[in-house]
Amino acid sequence: MSYDYSLIGKRIRKAREDHGITQEKLAEQLDVSNAYISKIERGKTPINLQRLSELCAILEKSTEYILSGTNSSTGDYLRNEIMMMLEGCSAEKIKLISQIIKPIIEFHED
Template structure:
């Protein structure tokens, strides 16, 4: 059942949180008793992470499931900015140019 989650964005958040903690894929895999390939597939959005493993990953990486699943981290005032950055990460230069053209008038608006 797909609940509308973008697994590539979720995987990217897991990868970022792992890297921020200085933990390798191998170390995370060992902590979860899974293969490196499984962690790699999760981080690349090729396979969804089950809730049991998500809970363990969040504990190990000291982050919240809310952040991993939705980008919402209430302890971080810039969570919406981070969410936008996450969305842009996989975009082509052409898409980023288009997005910039769309948001520039909003950012420049004085109202």
Template sequence: MSFDYSMIGYRIKKARENKGITQEILAESMDVSNAYISKIERGRTPVNLDNLGKICAVLETSTDYILRGTNKISDDYTRNEIIDMLEGCSPEKIKLIALVIKPILDYNGDG
């Protein structure tokens, strides 16, 4: 999976602005430079996992929102997660998964 760093930066900027936090405050809270935050927000520098965690903690947002633009609690997130899991499966595994899923989908809950 590849990431669009300009979209990640855009989401970080949006979350930061929604919290009313300046780049300077975010940078200070993470012990990094303003220039680093600016580069991340413009998609010029990829954010590493440690700093992503710090950003999310300060901005009180999820990594799922920053990386994918979705929240874990949404139905779309779960649907996308299932699709992602299926992408690497062999045709045989897909058939097996379908055999497991079909009875669940056919179940009407009356019994």
């Protein structure tokens, strides 16, 4: 299985911001450099499993959520993942995506 480190980094950044701590504070708690946290959040460097486990404990997030964007304990887990994917899209791409999903949303099964 291959991971999209830029999406993992976005999830880590969002979890950190939601938790109300800075990159500096997180780096201090993990005993790493601020530059390392920055690179992880930008998807420029992968995070090893030991650090991921420590980070998840600090941010109170599951490794499942950080790695895949899902948390099977909540029924609404894909909504956040879709929103994160849309963040980096141009207006043109969002329009195209809208045209694709609108018929799916409007479809009524009998």
